[in-house]
Amino acid sequence: MAKLNMVQAINLALDQEMARDSRVIMMGEDIGVNGGVFRATDGLFAKYGEERVIDSPLAEAGIVGSALGMAIAGLIPVVEIQFAGFSYIAFGQLESNVSRYRWRTQGLYTAPMVVRMPYGAGVHAIEHHSESREAYFAHTPGLKVVTPSTPRNARALLVSAIRDPDPVIFLEPTKSYRAFKEEVPEEEESYPIGKAEIVQEGSDLTLVSFGAMMRVALKAVEELQKQRKIGIELIDLLTISPLDIDTLCTSVKKTGRLVIVQEAPGSFSVASEIIALINDKALMSLKAPIKRVTGYDMVIPYFFREEMYLPHPEQVVRAIEETLSY
Amino acid sequence: MPLEVIGTFNVSRLQVLDHNGELDQEFDPKLSSDKLLKLYYYMLLNRRTDERMVKLQRQGRLGTFGASTGQEATICAATLAMGERDWFVPSYRESFGAVMRGMQLSKIFLYWSGHEEGNYTPEAPRTLPIQVIVGSQALHAVGIAYAIKYRREKESAVVTFFGDGATSQGDIHEAMNFASVWKVPVVFICQNNQWAISQPRSRQTNAKTIAQRAYAYDMPGIQVDGNDALAVYKVTKEALERAYQGQGPSFIEAENYRLTMHTTADDPTKYRKNEEVDFWWQREPLKRFRAFLESKALWSEAQQVKLEEQLNQEIETAVRDFESQKNFKVDAPFEHIFGTTHSVIESQRAEFLAEQLKRQQQEQEQERR
Numbered sequence A: 001m002a003k004l005n006m007v008q009a010i011n012l013a014l015d016q017e018m019a020r021d022s023r024v025i026m027m028g029e030d031i032g033v034n035g036g037v038f039r040a041t042d043g044l045f046a047k048y049g050e051e052r053v054i055d056s057p058l059a060e061a062g063i064v065g066s067a068l069g070m071a072i073a074g075l076i077p078v079v080e081i082q083f084a085g086f087s088y089i090a091f092g093q094l095e096s097n098v099s100r101y102r103w104r105t106q107g108l109y110t111a112p113m114v115v116r117m118p119y120g121a122g123v124h125a126i127e128h129h130s131e132s133r134e135a136y137f138a139h140t141p142g143l144k145v146v147t148p149s150t151p152r153n154a155r156a157l158l159v160s161a162i163r164d165p166d167p168v169i170f171l172e173p174t175k176s177y178r179a180f181k182e183e184v185p186e187e188e189e190s191y192p193i194g195k196a197e198i199v200q201e202g203s204d205l206t207l208v209s210f211g212a213m214m215r216v217a218l219k220a221v222e223e224l225q226k227q228r229k230i231g232i233e234l235i236d237l238l239t240i241s242p243l244d245i246d247t248l249c250t251s252v253k254k255t256g257r258l259v260i261v262q263e264a265p266g267s268f269s270v271a272s273e274i275i276a277l278i279n280d281k282a283l284m285s286l287k288a289p290i291k292r293v294t295g296y297d298m299v300i301p302y303f304f305r306e307e308m309y310l311p312h313p314e315q316v317v318r319a320i321e322e323t324l325s326y
Numbered sequence B: 001m002p003l004e005v006i007g008t009f010n011v012s013r014l015q016v017l018d019h020n021g022e023l024d025q026e027f028d029p030k031l032s033s034d035k036l037l038k039l040y041y042y043m044l045l046n047r048r049t050d051e052r053m054v055k056l057q058r059q060g061r062l063g064t065f066g067a068s069t070g071q072e073a074t075i076c077a078a079t080l081a082m083g084e085r086d087w088f089v090p091s092y093r094e095s096f097g098a099v100m101r102g103m104q105l106s107k108i109f110l111y112w113s114g115h116e117e118g119n120y121t122p123e124a125p126r127t128l129p130i131q132v133i134v135g136s137q138a139l140h141a142v143g144i145a146y147a148i149k150y151r152r153e154k155e156s157a158v159v160t161f162f163g164d165g166a167t168s169q170g171d172i173h174e175a176m177n178f179a180s181v182w183k184v185p186v187v188f189i190c191q192n193n194q195w196a197i198s199q200p201r202s203r204q205t206n207a208k209t210i211a212q213r214a215y216a217y218d219m220p221g222i223q224v225d226g227n228d229a230l231a232v233y234k235v236t237k238e239a240l241e242r243a244y245q246g247q248g249p250s251f252i253e254a255e256n257y258r259l260t261m262h263t264t265a266d267d268p269t270k271y272r273k274n275e276e277v278d279f280w281w282q283r284e285p286l287k288r289f290r291a292f293l294e295s296k297a298l299w300s301e302a303q304q305v306k307l308e309e310q311l312n313q314e315i316e317t318a319v320r321d322f323e324s325q326k327n328f329k330v331d332a333p334f335e336h337i338f339g340t341t342h343s344v345i346e347s348q349r350a351e352f353l354a355e356q357l358k359r360q361q362q363e364q365e366q367e368r369r
């Protein structure tokens, strides 16, 4: 096993899937010769050639729209949008075509493709490089939305995304790209899409998060457990859509308390959806109102103020304490 | 009906100053000495500020930043051709055009150090802020041009800038098409600096020139040596005159070169050869312009030394001005979400401020311990 950061782990998954299946084609801006602005595709152009690792013209709608054509014709395109903030140009294709080709043709033509994109705040970037807009994609029926949080699960989930029969929006938390390393096995490993991970078991409170915020949630848990003995069940969503309702409900039925941490604005968000689902399926088990720690309903401020506007471990600790002492 | 040719096009390229600073009299826009000196001043300010900013970035005093080194002639000469009543609609490489139109230099530093305040520039009217989404500004330019036409404004048009990479975006096609159908007063300036991050111009379009695209929209199009300030000035001025006279849009491909990295986060040695960069350094815009000024006896080594000293001081003053600004309101972002107040936003603002207070208290406690 090698210790890899998330970018290297993603690179490993891409490399192995390309080696395994000649239908896998990559496309994006600066992904070939340059190996991607984050180096996620480093070395693949040299190894697989320009026919399979395509430096496309600078046009996101073009990338996603033509990828759909490739998918319809039997290839498996894995495209990179340089930053999620540029994906909205391609949103028309995602909403109007990619997400519904299977439905439109009654399963005759499908869209097995992956749209990878770095997303999220905390890397001191300029405008459009920091938002978390997973809700847009998750709100689109027919798109699967996956957000890894560590090198190992990024690799395992990406493998599943590439082999999935449907379009997967693969949101890579930029902040976690090089933040830490983890053992990632060389041999094949995958993790099912649609399944959350119970990172740590506990019986007092359920804490749910995903993406870069998993680190914030983990810090909060460590902090609290230093102070006192407390059983927190920490759940990493990993797949945002379709949500793993079973894991969430089982946990909340056990603990009776729930705190959700996300970077995106709170309104109309993943956290809102989880609350609605718990309301439907586990309301009577609740011992306290559900709390969410989220971003504000605004554009992420430029980086001078960015940190102030992101959820902080101490903020999560306070939310947990308030929920426990309700 | 027999097969017949129903349309042909040709593409012209203009150069007035060659790369030694030799002037072609026939096309000389005959700028006054004042204007020539003003142009040189801003081109050099652009160059020196970019150099300073790269250093500031390396010292951690600015964030990631993209210089416009090598593109000063296109930026500054096109802006010089514009009038106060014209609108300036840039991408992220033309900030010095905004400076020429009155924007404080320190706003550039504010922007690249992560402050929205850098975009608040009432001192430079009709000058839009940096646009990061490649190509999207061209459509805004067309809308502004429509408003100008609608209001029957005199001597008013829009100049918008974008890169060679941007020409691949649907937005650029749509903007040119709308402008042509509506016949609105807009000048499209494509700064073809040969690269879009790691991608050479040839990966964006298979056409021989970008300028020829104008033909498809039935608008005047020309390629110009973008390292030649006089040529850029001349073609921009002519395009603006046509726009003022109700003749609609024009397209200019200004061929220059991105002499340094895409941004400070980029390493161009990964994708381009030093020989190519050296070739273009021979053609860079300042050297030839200075040679031209000297040939007209408008410039000397002594003046150069004096100007360098002056620019150095101006830049230092702007840096100091920027770094001494302290009282940034932390909750300012809540003020600019909507133009009307809403309880959802206001309650979030209250939560935010309470949260900041708690974080501060916690920090102070930790310090005491």
Ligand SMILES: Cc1ncc(C[n+]2csc(CCOP(=O)(O)OP(=O)(O)O)c2C)c(N)n1
Binding pocket: A029, A058, A060, A082, A086, A089, B093, B132, B133, B134, B162, B163, B164, B165, B166, B167, B193, B195, B196, B197, B258, B262
């Ligand atoms: C819609 C969109 N896609 C991708 C990017 C990332 N990006 C920023 S600049 C750039 C290259 C632009 O090249 P060009 O248009 O030639 O302008 P230049 O940077 O050379 O001035 C890319 C891909 C972006 N900012 N916006």
Ligand SMILES: [Mg+2]
Binding pocket: B163, B164, B165, B191, B192, B193, B194, B195, B196, B197
């Ligand atoms: Mg370019």
